[in-house]
Amino acid sequence: MQLIDGKKISDEIKAEIREAVEEMCAKNLRPPHLAAVLVGHDGGSETYVAHKVKACEQVGFRSSLIRYEDHVTEKELLQRIAQLNADAEVDGFIVQLPLPRHIDEQKIIEAIEPAKDVDGFHPENAGRMMIGLPCHVSATPAGIMELLRRYRIETKGKHCVVLGRSNIVGKPVSVLMAQKAQPGDATVTVCHSRTKNIAEITRQADIIIAAMGQPEFLTADMVKEGAVVIDVGTTRVPSIETKSGWKLKGDVKFDEVAPKCSYITPVPGGVGPMTVVSLLRNTLQAAKNRKQE
Amino acid sequence: MQLIDGKKISDEIKAEIREAVEEMCAKNLRPPHLAAVLVGHDGGSETYVAHKVKACEQVGFRSSLIRYEDHVTEKELLQRIAQLNADAEVDGFIVQLPLPRHIDEQKIIEAIEPAKDVDGFHPENAGRMMIGLPCHVSATPAGIMELLRRYRIETKGKHCVVLGRSNIVGKPVSVLMAQKAQPGDATVTVCHSRTKNIAEITRQADIIIAAMGQPEFLTADMVKEGAVVIDVGTTRVPSIETKSGWKLKGDVKFDEVAPKCSYITPVPGGVGPMTVVSLLRNTLQAAKNRKQE
Numbered sequence: 328m329q330l331i332d333g334k335k336i337s338d339e340i341k342a343e344i345r346e347a348v349e350e351m352c353a354k355n356l357r358p359p360h361l362a363a364v365l366v367g368h369d370g371g372s373e374t375y376v377a378h379k380v381k382a383c384e385q386v387g388f389r390s391s392l393i394r395y396e397d398h399v400t401e402k403e404l405l406q407r408i409a410q411l412n413a414d415a416e417v418d419g420f421i422v423q424l425p426l427p428r429h430i431d432e433q434k435i436i437e438a439i440e441p442a443k444d445v446d447g448f449h450p451e452n453a454g455r456m457m458i459g460l461p462c463h464v465s466a467t468p469a470g471i472m473e474l475l476r477r478y479r480i481e482t483k484g485k486h487c488v489v490l491g492r493s494n495i496v497g498k499p500v501s502v503l504m505a506q507k508a509q510p511g512d513a514t515v516t517v518c519h520s521r522t523k524n525i526a527e528i529t530r531q532a533d534i535i536i537a538a539m540g541q542p543e544f545l546t547a548d549m550v551k552e553g554a555v556v557i558d559v560g561t562t563r564v565p566s567i568e569t570k571s572g573w574k575l576k577g578d579v580k581f582d583e584v585a586p587k588c589s590y591i592t593p594v595p596g597g598v599g600p601m602t603v604v605s606l607l608r609n610t611l612q613a614a615k616n617r618k619q620e
Numbered sequence: 621m622q623l624i625d626g627k628k629i630s631d632e633i634k635a636e637i638r639e640a641v642e643e644m645c646a647k648n649l650r651p652p653h654l655a656a657v658l659v660g661h662d663g664g665s666e667t668y669v670a671h672k673v674k675a676c677e678q679v680g681f682r683s684s685l686i687r688y689e690d691h692v693t694e695k696e697l698l699q700r701i702a703q704l705n706a707d708a709e710v711d712g713f714i715v716q717l718p719l720p721r722h723i724d725e726q727k728i729i730e731a732i733e734p735a736k737d738v739d740g741f742h743p744e745n746a747g748r749m750m751i752g753l754p755c756h757v758s759a760t761p762a763g764i765m766e767l768l769r770r771y772r773i774e775t776k777g778k779h780c781v782v783l784g785r786s787n788i789v790g791k792p793v794s795v796l797m798a799q800k801a802q803p804g805d806a807t808v809t810v811c812h813s814r815t816k817n818i819a820e821i822t823r824q825a826d827i828i829i830a831a832m833g834q835p836e837f838l839t840a841d842m843v844k845e846g847a848v849v850i851d852v853g854t855t856r857v858p859s860i861e862t863k864s865g866w867k868l869k870g871d872v873k874f875d876e877v878a879p880k881c882s883y884i885t886p887v888p889g890g891v892g893p894m895t896v897v898s899l900l901r902n903t904l905q906a907a908k909n910r911k912q913e
Contacts, residue, residue, distance in 0.1 A: 454747025484814045505810045516809040521777045
């Protein structure tokens with residue numbers, strides 16, 4: 328069994344991005360600039376945005392954090408997005424989700440200029456991804472594909488079972504895995520809450536991507552000997568072992584599943600660190616596209 | 621075994637559309653208007669476009685056929701598309717594919733205003749479909765879903781195997797079948813040219829959607845007793861039985877597969893007639909959206 332070390336790979340990629348930024352600067356181009364819009368003070372959102380800002384620093388990006396209180400109106404937010412769309416000094420930006428209930432998230436997402444939508448949530452990016460055109464692929468699916476690529480895990484002709492059909496992970500990763508590409512070219516089965524005999528299906532899988540958000544859902548009896556297991560779950564469960572009072576649990580019962588696997592991602596330290604890196608890669612790409620204009 | 625009669629269903633839907641058009645006219649609104657752009661004189665394209673124009677007449681739509689010779693430039697075509705986008709008298713339009721080689725098809729598709737893209741090929745429509753937002757779903761997948769709906773075929777929790785991963789059928793129909801909707805909610809497996817042991821997978825299927833474009837690919841030994849089989853194949857093969865010298869062959873070896881099925885679509889007369897109807901439905905919807913503005 329080999330552990331897929333997302334932390335190590337993400338550090339490698341950060342170093343590569345840093346190099347690319349240095350090259351840009353050597354050519355007297357300004358470094359890529361990522362802006363993040365954060366509404367309110369949700370603990371999770373604060374943490375994620377802080378990670379993103381820190382990652383920008385590590386690779387030499389400029390970053391801006393734009394804060395609003397919970398009571399910001401949809402209109403104010405849309406106006407700010409229009410400014411960011413128009414701002415030639417900003418290559419990409421994200422609006423950290425979730426947003427307060429009085430704001431229509433979908434409307435906000437669709438207001439972002441697709442070329443600057445480095446989260447890859449805009450329908451145009453989702454559609455381009457599905458069709459196989461160049462686009463910003465959303466962070467988690469892009470991170471998963473990159474792990475498979477860097478570990479040279481064969482996917483062609485393999486049976487990949489995706490657990491979950493969310494817009495941000497299950498659907499896009501199932502499309503990417505089936506696409507004529509490397510990694511890709513897999514036979515893909517999408518399972519979800521309505522699937523019957525789920526264990527029967529997962530036992531046929533060469534590769535399992537677990538993204539249901541159900542802690543320790545995937546148990547040893549559901550996994551074929553030698554399978555590759557990618558765990559996308561990150562549920563916070565109460566814990567007396569940590570200072571924070573909680574710890575992250577994946578969708579895979581790691582201790583019993585790991586011994587059966589050829590490769591497996593841990594939680595934390597697997598897919599998680601890759602998501603921030605995917606965001607940086609999209610931003611770098613947006614900046615490069617800008618330079619070519 | 622019950623034959624799924626696409627001709628009969630498409631006639632029913634045409635009658636419904638006709639009624640909706642009459643209602644619009646009774647309110648002094650102009651009828652929906654579909655325009656079709658046809659480049660060159662390819663036999664297949666001529667036939668398809670003629671069908672579409674005729675179908676418009678049948679339901680009381682206005683239709684326009686805009687013809688160009690093969691040597692039309694990409695620029696001319698893009699200018700015409702811009703006009704059609706701006707024309708308040710046109711609710712939806714299609715550019716019949718394929719186009720001559722010197723024209724970038726993807727560029728043409730992306731030039732069409734998504735609200736008027738009644739073929740549903742624009743990345744924004746593809747993306748909205750994937751995310752589950754209102755949009756123009758492309759004709760063939762929409763037609764398949766409508767057949768399942770009208771025949772009240774249970775899809776929830778069923779295992780649906782899609783053969784083929786094309787942008788116009790395989791990918792979108794696999795997304796629709798897995799989506800939280802009725803029809804939908806199926807466990808979906810996408811197979812393609814790289815899939816190993818394809819028969820082993822199809823034998824597990826409650827529903828098979830064959831869209832590989834390989835005549836008579838699906839044989840009786842690949843199908844479980846009682847399965848639902850949707851045949852999307854329409855390959856022209858030489859024939860001495862017909863005046864034209866060819867006939868349409870589906871992806872299913874009908875004679876031997878049909879006896880094992882609970883439901884099956886014939887070729888011709890199954891999915892085929894539904895595609896034109898889906899185009900009409902999208903155009904009607906575009907016209908209704910216009911009226912609400």
